[in-house]
Amino acid sequence: MTELIDDLSKESEEAVFKRIELRWHGLQKLRNLLGDVSLDYEPLGGYEVFSTSDTAAFEIGVAKMEYFNRMLKPLTGTSNTYSNADEKINEFGFNNVNHMVLNQCEGQINTGKMMEALVNLAHKTGVKIINGLSISAVHNSEKNTLINCEDGFSFKSKRTLIANNGFAAALLPEIAVVPARAQVLITEPIPNLKIKGSFHFEKGYYYFRNVGNRVLLGGGRNLDFKGETTAEFGTTTIIQNKLEALLNEMILPDAKYTIEMRWSGIMGVGESKSTIVRQVEGNLYCAVRMGGMGVAIGSLIGEMGAKMILESL
Numbered sequence: 001m002t003e004l005i006d007d008l009s010k011e012s013e014e015a016v017f018k019r020i021e022l023r024w025h026g027l028q029k030l031r032n033l034l035g036d037v038s039l040d041y042e043p044l045g046g047y048e049v050f051s052t053s054d055t056a057a058f059e060i061g062v063a064k065m066e067y068f069n070r071m072l073k074p075l076t077g078t079s080n081t082y083s084n085a086d087e088k089i090n091e092f093g094f095n096n097v098n099h100m101v102l103n104q105c106e107g108q109i110n111t112g113k114m115m116e117a118l119v120n121l122a123h124k125t126g127v128k129i130i131n132g133l134s135i136s137a138v139h140n141s142e143k144n145t146l147i148n149c150e151d152g153f154s155f156k157s158k159r160t161l162i163a164n165n166g167f168a169a170a171l172l173p174e175i176a177v178v179p180a181r182a183q184v185l186i187t188e189p190i191p192n193l194k195i196k197g198s199f200h201f202e203k204g205y206y207y208f209r210n211v212g213n214r215v216l217l218g219g220g221r222n223l224d225f226k227g228e229t230t231a232e233f234g235t236t237t238i239i240q241n242k243l244e245a246l247l248n249e250m251i252l253p254d255a256k257y258t259i260e261m262r263w264s265g266i267m268g269v270g271e272s273k274s275t276i277v278r279q280v281e282g283n284l285y286c287a288v289r290m291g292g293m294g295v296a297i298g299s300l301i302g303e304m305g306a307k308m309i310l311e312s313l
């Protein structure tokens with residue numbers, strides 16, 4: 001909710017609720033396309049977590065809860081998309097958490113399984129996927145596009161849709177998208193883990209969830225926006241230390257755990273949170289800048305990009 005309140009301070013109500021609609025319909029499309037079993041979809045809800053220093057943000061959120069629930073009812077079909085969930089704080093075993101707000105419409109999926117199902121579906125449909133080619137440039141010409149690869153290989157295509165999100169800045173410097181790295185860690189399995197569901201705090205800058213009986217935690221880009229504006233994968237001490245401190249002090253204060261893996265991913269962001277789906281020039285098109293929401297909206301944005309190309313033929 002605090003992320004939406006932040007968005008409303010920068011954008012019109014129409015733009016903010018249109019994006020929520022896009023996320024909602026995008027997720028429905030993804031679930032209908034692949035099926036909940038293939039996605040390991042679990043409707044466990046999403047919680048916004050407020051620490052002792054976030055009381056002011058919580059009070060602003062509570063004052064807006066009725067407004068959000070009213071605005072979202074036509075979309076979600078429930079009067080209580082958001083509700084107070086303070087009674088669950090002890091159940092999850094958190095420390096230094098004063099309040100929680102539940103979004104009952106949020107769920108979680110296994111994105112590895114999602115990619116596997118998407119690739120299988122593409123193969124079945126006759127889509128060719130060519131791996132191992134790093135594209136260095138795409139040039140528009142009168143009748144087609146010329147795609148140059150890093151190893152010197154090149155090929156032509158009637159139309160090209162660039163859909164590499166945060167990496168698009170290198171191919172399309174004229175498009176207002178920049179890479180935003182997000183660092184993540186995951187613990188080894190923890191016996192009797194109390195946490196179930198997805199959790200956010202600090203306007204969505206931090207996110208954690210259970211993955212079976214492990215905890216996955218990511219975020220902290222706001223600690224070093226400049227350093228994390230990169231398309232290079234990697235982790236940094238400042239952010240990983242903060243993630244570990246959060247595990248120790250807030251998320252798993254009483255549990256013994258070890259961290260199994262740390263990694264990063266690249267998102268595509270810009271001044272605005274809206275996506276860019278448009279013709280760049282002649283036969284060259286793009287569908288980029290998912291704003292960290294590409295799992296939710298990617299199916300719809302991909303379809304928009306494909307329709308744009310089909311209509312141009």
Ligand SMILES: Cc1cc2nc3c(=O)[nH]c(=O)nc-3n(C[C@H](O)[C@H](O)[C@H](O)COP(=O)(O)OP(=O)(O)OC[C@H]3O[C@@H](n4cnc5c(N)ncnc54)[C@H](O)[C@@H]3O)c2cc1C
Pocket residue numbers: 133134135136163164165166167168171181182183184218264265266267268290291292293294295296297298
């Ligand atoms: C840690 C993390 C957590 C996230 N959590 C969520 C979430 O909870 N919900 C949500 O909706 N979204 C989430 N996102 C965002 C979501 O993952 C992205 O928006 C989504 O992956 C974008 O999909 P995409 O296919 O457009 O781009 P990508 O998934 O980035 O895929 C781009 C592909 O293009 C390839 N590529 C790039 N450049 C080139 C080149 N020059 N030549 C050849 N290939 C190239 C890359 O290798 C990659 O395979 C998260 C992202 C991160 C990093």
